[in-house]
Amino acid sequence: AQRVTQPEKLLSVFKGAPVELKCNYSYSGSPELFWYVQYSRQRLQLLLRHISRESIKGFTADLNKGETSFHLKKPFAQEEDSAMYYCALGPTGANSKLTFGKGITLSVRP
Amino acid sequence: DTGVSQNPRHKITKRGQNVTFRCDPISEHNRLYWYRQTLGQGPEFLTYFQNEAQLEKSRLLSDRFSAERPKGSFSTLEIQRTEQGDSAMYLCASSLDGGGEQYFGPGTRLTVT
Numbered sequence: 001a002q003r004v005t006q007p008e009k010l011l012s013v014f015k016g017a018p019v020e021l022k023c024n025y026s027y028s029g030s031p032e033l034f035w036y037v038q039y040s041r042q043r044l045q046l047l048l049r050h051i052s053r054e055s056i057k058g059f060t061a062d063l064n065k066g067e068t069s070f071h072l073k074k075p076f077a078q079e080e081d082s083a084m085y086y087c088a089l090g091p092t093g094a095n096s097k098l099t100f101g102k103g104i105t106l107s108v109r110p
Numbered sequence: 111d112t113g114v115s116q117n118p119r120h121k122i123t124k125r126g127q128n129v130t131f132r133c134d135p136i137s138e139h140n141r142l143y144w145y146r147q148t149l150g151q152g153p154e155f156l157t158y159f160q161n162e163a164q165l166e167k168s169r170l171l172s173d174r175f176s177a178e179r180p181k182g183s184f185s186t187l188e189i190q191r192t193e194q195g196d197s198a199m200y201l202c203a204s205s206l207d208g209g210g211e212q213y214f215g216p217g218t219r220l221t222v223t
Contacts, residue, residue: 004152034210043214043216044153046211049210049211086153088152096165096166097155097158097168098153098210098212100152100153100154
């Protein structure tokens, strides 16, 4: 079974502080991992995916298969980063669905 | 094309009534997905279509739920005999083929009283 765990519900930091949003997954095959973000009063949108290996809005995420983790990181948080962040697994093979974690609220204080 | 659209945005209904939601995907996308999101949870997969074919249904989708995509364009999700536990945000998403980037609509918030 596929499972995504985001162990924290809320992370509150000051502007300029580093950010790490944790994500662990459970999947027996070769996973495809994503981070989706939802800003206030906006729809859910893709932030980044592990296969692209790029930095979006200063965020990066590295897939660690040994630790089954895909943590999202940013060295210097900005107020506009305040949002709800969801880690998601899939689609994989014939399975087209995304499996989401419960999400974490990131609050960046001035 | 301004993205995935969903109607209505809000629906309040009494227990036992039937409701129907509509999703219009991005026009060139052949895959369409329905998810449900309750408070404090991430979106949970309900079902998906490739063109007009419904290829997968979650166990969350009870017999009271039915989804269609008759011409491979828009989709409808119907809930019969609504229950209070059906209160949730219903999200629609679309994608081109099986790519992991799914484009989400704004959702329909259902409240069953």
